[in-house]
Structures are given as C-alpha cells and as structure tokens.
Amino acid sequence: MTTLKVNGREHQVDADADTPLLYVLRDDLKLNAAKFGCGLGQCGSCTVIVDGRAVLSCVTPLLLVEGKQVTTLEGLGTIEAPAPIQRAFMEEQAAQCGYCIAGMMMRAQALLQRNSRPTDEQIRAELEPHLCRCGTHMRILRAVHRAARLMDTAEASPSSSRSAP
Amino acid sequence: MTASLRITASVIAIVMLAGAAAAYAVVWRPAIAAIDPPALQAFDATLIKRGRELAAIGNCNDCHTVRGGRNFAGGLPVPTPFGTIFSSNITPDAETGIGQWSEAAFRRAMRSGVNRAGQHLYPTFPYDHFTNVSDQDDQALYAYLMTRQPVHAPARENQLPFPLDQRPVIAGWKLLFLRSPTYRPDPAQSAEWNRGAYLVEGLAHCGACHTPRNALGAERTTAQFAGGDVDNWHAYALNERSSAPVPWNAEALFAYLRDGWHPDHGTARGPMAQVVSNLSSVPDAEVRAIAAYMAGKFGVPTPDRKREGEVALAKAKTPSGSSQVNATGASIYAAACASCHEGGRALPYGGVNLALSTAISSPDPRNATNIVLSGVRAVEGERSPIMPGFAASMNDRQISALLSYLRARFSNRPAWTGVEETIADARRTQTVLLQTSTGPRNAPSDPSQRDKP
Numbered sequence: 200m201t202t203l204k205v206n207g208r209e210h211q212v213d214a215d216a217d218t219p220l221l222y223v224l225r226d227d228l229k230l231n232a233a234k235f236g237c238g239l240g241q242c243g244s245c246t247v248i249v250d251g252r253a254v255l256s257c258v259t260p261l262l263l264v265e266g267k268q269v270t271t272l273e274g275l276g277t278i279e280a281p282a283p284i285q286r287a288f289m290e291e292q293a294a295q296c297g298y299c300i301a302g303m304m305m306r307a308q309a310l311l312q313r314n315s316r317p318t319d320e321q322i323r324a325e326l327e328p329h330l331c332r333c334g335t336h337m338r339i340l341r342a343v344h345r346a347a348r349l350m351d352t353a354e355a356s357p358s359s360s361r362s363a364p
Numbered sequence: 365m366t367a368s369l370r371i372t373a374s375v376i377a378i379v380m381l382a383g384a385a386a387a388y389a390v391v392w393r394p395a396i397a398a399i400d401p402p403a404l405q406a407f408d409a410t411l412i413k414r415g416r417e418l419a420a421i422g423n424c425n426d427c428h429t430v431r432g433g434r435n436f437a438g439g440l441p442v443p444t445p446f447g448t449i450f451s452s453n454i455t456p457d458a459e460t461g462i463g464q465w466s467e468a469a470f471r472r473a474m475r476s477g478v479n480r481a482g483q484h485l486y487p488t489f490p491y492d493h494f495t496n497v498s499d500q501d502d503q504a505l506y507a508y509l510m511t512r513q514p515v516h517a518p519a520r521e522n523q524l525p526f527p528l529d530q531r532p533v534i535a536g537w538k539l540l541f542l543r544s545p546t547y548r549p550d551p552a553q554s555a556e557w558n559r560g561a562y563l564v565e566g567l568a569h570c571g572a573c574h575t576p577r578n579a580l581g582a583e584r585t586t587a588q589f590a591g592g593d594v595d596n597w598h599a600y601a602l603n604e605r606s607s608a609p610v611p612w613n614a615e616a617l618f619a620y621l622r623d624g625w626h627p628d629h630g631t632a633r634g635p636m637a638q639v640v641s642n643l644s645s646v647p648d649a650e651v652r653a654i655a656a657y658m659a660g661k662f663g664v665p666t667p668d669r670k671r672e673g674e675v676a677l678a679k680a681k682t683p684s685g686s687s688q689v690n691a692t693g694a695s696i697y698a699a700a701c702a703s704c705h706e707g708g709r710a711l712p713y714g715g716v717n718l719a720l721s722t723a724i725s726s727p728d729p730r731n732a733t734n735i736v737l738s739g740v741r742a743v744e745g746e747r748s749p750i751m752p753g754f755a756a757s758m759n760d761r762q763i764s765a766l767l768s769y770l771r772a773r774f775s776n777r778p779a780w781t782g783v784e785e786t787i788a789d790a791r792r793t794q795t796v797l798l799q800t801s802t803g804p805r806n807a808p809s810d811p812s813q814r815d816k817p
Binding site: 238239254255261262263264327 | 689692694695696698699700701703704739741742750751752754756757758762
C-alpha cells in the first residue's frame with residue numbers, strides 16, 4: 200500500500216512502485232482530467248503538479264510521488280466554481296478538442312505560481328513540451344496572460360474592501 | 365666606479381635591453397589597416413557558398429551566436445577553467461564586428477590568433493587548429509562572413525583574473541603551444557583520408573573538445589582524442605580508449621555525423637547537437653572524409669572489443685528482466701525510461717537501448733546525468749528526437765539510484781563514483797546549459813536550401 204496525497208486528500212493505493220502515476224490517478228482514483236496521450240512523456244497531456252512543479256504523470260512512477268502533494272485539474276476548481284486558469288481558458292475559448300488542455304492548464308498554473316506575470320517568451324518556453332494538434336496556440340497564450348490577471352484580482356479581492364466594478 | 369663594475373653594469377643593461385626587445389618581438393603585432401566594409405558584389409557567389417559549407421564544418425555559429433540571438437553576433441559566454449570568455453562578433457559590422465577587416469587581417473586571425481588591431485586573441489578561438497586552414501579556404505570563409513547581415517553588437521568584457529586578463533600573456537602561451545602547421549598530408553594514405561585529416565586537424569577542430577587539456581589549457585598532443593571537457597559535458601574519447609559499447613567504424617561515423625544518430629550508438633545531443641546539425645548541410649564527401657580519418661583514430665578494434673560489441677548488440681535485442689538489487693532504480697527505469705528505451709520504436713524517435721549508450725558506459729557520469737535532468741529538447745523547425753527531463757520529478761537520491769541501476773544493468777564497467785556530486789553540479793549548471801544548448805541556426809534542415817549560397 201502506498202499513501203498518496205492528491206488534491207489535499209490522502210488515498211491508500213494498492214499498486215506496484217513502478218506504476219505510472221497517471222494510471223493510478225485515472226484507474227484507481229477515477230480522476231480523469233490528466234489524459235493519456237503518448238505514454239512516452241512527449242505530448243504533455245498527462246501533466247499534473249507535484250509539490251508545485253509540473254510533472255509528466257505517464258513517466259512518473261508511483262514511488263517518486265510518495266509523501267508529496269499531487270494536484271490535478273480537479274483540485275484547482277469545479278464546473279460551478281472554476282479556478283482562474285480554467286476561467287481564463289474558457290473565456291479565451293482556448294480549447295478546441297480539448298485533449299491537451301488539461302495538461303496545458305496544469306503547466307501554466309505551475310508557471311503562474313512562481314511567476315505571476317510571465318512574458319510571451321516565458322510562456323512559450325514553458326509550454327514547449329506540450330503538443331496541440333488543433334492549433335489553438337495563440338488562444339492558449341492569451342489564456343495564460345488572462346489567468347495571470349485573474350489571479351491578481353482573485354488574490355486582491357478577499358483582502359480588499361473595494362467592490363468589483 | 366671600477367672598470368670591472370662598469371663592464372658588469374653594461375652587460376646587465378645590454379641583456380635587459382635584449383630581453384625587452386625579444387619580449388617585444390614576441391608580443392607586438394602591427395595593426396592591419398582598416399578597410400571600408402566590402403560591397404556584397406565584391407564576392408563571387410560560388411566562393412560564398414563554399415565559405416558557407418566551410419563555416420558549417422568549422423561549427424563557427426555554435427560559439428559565435430547566443431541562443432536565440434543574431435547569427436555570428438557573438439556574446440556567448442564560454443566557461444573555461446580560467447574564467448569566462450565571451451565570443452566575438454564576426455558579422456561584417458564596421459564598428460563592433462569584422463567589417464573593417466581585410467582578408468589579410470582575417471587570415472592572420474585564423475592562422476595566429478591576432479585581431480586586426482594587433483591584439484592577441486584567447487585560444488578559446490581554436491587557432492591552434494585553424495592555423496592548418498589553407499589560404500583558399502580562408503578566402504572562402506572570409507567571403508561568406510563578409511556577406512552576412514552586419515549586427516551592431518559590442519563585445520562583452522571577459523571575466524578573467526589578473527594576469528590572465530592581460531593579452532600579452534597570450535603571446536607566451538603561443539610561444540609554448542602554438543605550432544604551425546600541425547598537419548601534413550600523408551602520401552601513403554588515400555585522398556579521402558588526407559582530406560579528413562586536413563578538416564579534422566584544422567577547421568573542424570574536433571580535438572578542441574575531444575582532446576584533454578593541460579594545466580595551461582593547451583591540448584595534450586600526446587593524448588590526442590583521449591576525451592575532454594566542454595560546457596559541463598564530457599566529450600568522449602575518440603581513440604582506442606573509446607568507451608562506446610559497439611566499436612565505431614567509418615560507416616557508422618558517417619551516418620552519425622551526417623544524420624545525428626546511429627542505431628548502434630544513439631543520437632548526438634548536448635554540445636555535439638550543433639555539430640551534427642551543421643554537418644547535415646555540407647557535401648557528403650566532406651563528412652565521409654572526416655569519418656574515414658576518425659575511424660583510423662579509433663583504430664581497428666581488438667578481438668575483445670569486437671566481442672564486447674557483439675554482446676552489447678545481443679543484449680540490446682533481448683529484454684532482460686529487472687533486477688531486485690536496486691529496487692528504486694529498477695522501478696524508476698521501468699516507469700520512466702523503458703517505454704522509450706525498450707519500446708521497440710526505431711531510432712531516432714525511439715530511445716536507444718541503453719546497452720548501446722556511450723553515456724552509460726563512459727567513465728564520466730556527467731552526460732547521462734545532464735540528459736536525465738534536462739532531457740533532450742525538441743529542435744525548433746525540425747523533426748527531432750525528444751526526451752522529457754526529470755529534474756522536476758526526481759530528487760538527487762532518486763536520480764543517483766537510477767543512474768547506478770543503469771550503469772550496473774547496461775554496462776560491464778565498474779560503478780561510477782561521485783554520482784551525487786555530479787548531480788548537484790549538473791543541477792547548478794542547468795541554466796547555463798539551457799542557454800547554450802543548441803538548435804539549428806544557420807544550417808537549414810530543408811535539403812532544398814542547401815544549394816543556395
């Protein structure tokens with residue numbers, strides 16, 4: 200049994216140490232946001248956040264995440280209350296088929312957590328490991344910038360007495 | 365003053381003056397008159413095209429271009445054991461580049477490491493090899509460089525401690541180590557071999573990375589191609605000390621240098637990536653010549669080496685069960701590496717079976733460490749092999765477990781020592797590594813572009 204912390208909850212998982220994290224998330228925990236794309240760490244659709252850093256879950260064996268905080272897209276927000284990154288991607292209509300988008304959002308989220316105002320260049324460099332065959336790249340870029348602005352507002356609003364216009 | 369004292373004083377004065385004159389002769393080089401940057405039409409198109417191929421063989425853009433920067437505008441930091449030296453601007457910009465250099469000034473720089481103004485250049489610029497380049501080839505290189513886009517980019521200040529920051533010191537280095545020429549044709553060998561020797565010992569300057577250097581930074585001629593250091597990577601031995609599991613031969617070398625990969629050896633990455641990217645744009649015959657000459661340097665493999673190679677190839681074909689000796693390493697390998705490296709997908713897009721990897725059989729664990737940490741980045745605008753980096757998902761202890769496992773399972777060499785320190789060092793140099801890692805800059809991968817000057 201391995202103890203796995205996912206989206207703030209602890210799970211006991213009965214899987215071998217060399218099982219890819221992605222399989223455990225999807226098959227055992229029924230968290231289906233992270234996608235199986237290539238299974239080789241080359242497309243980015245399986246990306247999740249582990250201790251604040253974007254990680255390709257299809258090539259990450261379970262033993263590497265023991266005791267660490269795993270965050271999947273489900274951990275960021277819900278349909279009713281989407282997180283800033285999710286809202287931004289919806290508002291920019293950055294998804295077409297959407298298969299790559301969960302991974303894109305996770306890496307963008309990890310980027311924004313350590314750099315709240317990334318440049319175009321930095322976003323491009325960061326998202327380089329992700330493939331999108333629909334070609335919504337320019338919208339994805341805009342969505343990440345929008346998410347950065349939304350996060351600023353979200354962080355400012357609870358402590359701020361100003362009401363939103 | 366007595367007569368004898370006067371004589372002694374005169375002798376001392378004369379010796380000192382002679383010494384000063386000798387030192388002056390060693391150090392002083394005249395400036396060569398500035399010219400107005402020549403017009404594009406001054407150069408013949410065929411000569412420019414030839415210069416382009418030669419510049420690719422010389423890998424000039426690798427040091428003289430900052431990643432993402434303008435071609436040949438210089439400014440790339442080159443780390444050396446003595447300090448950091450920044451490459452110079454070799455575009456024909458009059459003020460900050462070589463726009464005012466005559467062909468004679470260019471040839472002098474190539475041959476003896478002196479710039480137009482008469483200053484000695486640091487041997488990071490490998491004139492100890494370029495001294496072998498023919499007048500004709502220097503002329504073509506000059507024509508090519510003088511017809512590039514001029515870029516205004518002032519030189520960056522080198523970071524060297526005193527007295528190494530004093531350029532006259534370089535004259536002393538040259539006195540000790542600069543020999544000219546170091547290559548002479550060998551009539552007993554084929555024309556192809558001789559062409560290869562001319563390129564390898566000259567413009568291609570393979571030894572600059574692959575030959576170890578002495579305490580003063582000069583190549584140890586007695587240990588030619590015994591393996592060296594470059595940018596926190598190990599440049600593998602290219603002689604009989606090669607640790608490639610399968611011995612190299614001329615055919616394999618040609619394919620590797622031409623295409624950037626070979627099924628029995630893997631793909632060229634790290635600092636070698638730019639070299640093969642450049643070599644993909646030059647005529648086959650030149651690469652064949654380099655391969656023929658280098659095959660001679662590796663030598664004919666001994667029966668033992670041959671057998672080892674056959675064993676490695678057989679091992680690569682049959683999947684071996686995982687060992688329980690290092691369960692952490694085995695589990696990481698199974699989930700993170702095997703899907704590509706034992707996936708049965710052909711190179712270059714599948715990973716090489718690690719039983720064939722020189723990174724694993726090399727005595728130096730740095731290359732394997734660098735690749736595990738930062739992966740192999742996609743090359744912009746080209747189909748290329750890629751590998752994810754694992755710096756974010758593994759800690760040093762886990763990477764160390766993985767590397768020890770790979771070494772034990774896939775090579776028959778003794779365990780590496782100091783792996784944890786190597787990993788810590790590699791993590792520290794990541795930023796540098798990523799800034800200076802390569803992508804095609806001046807050698808278009810599109811073959812239809814290759815014939816254009």
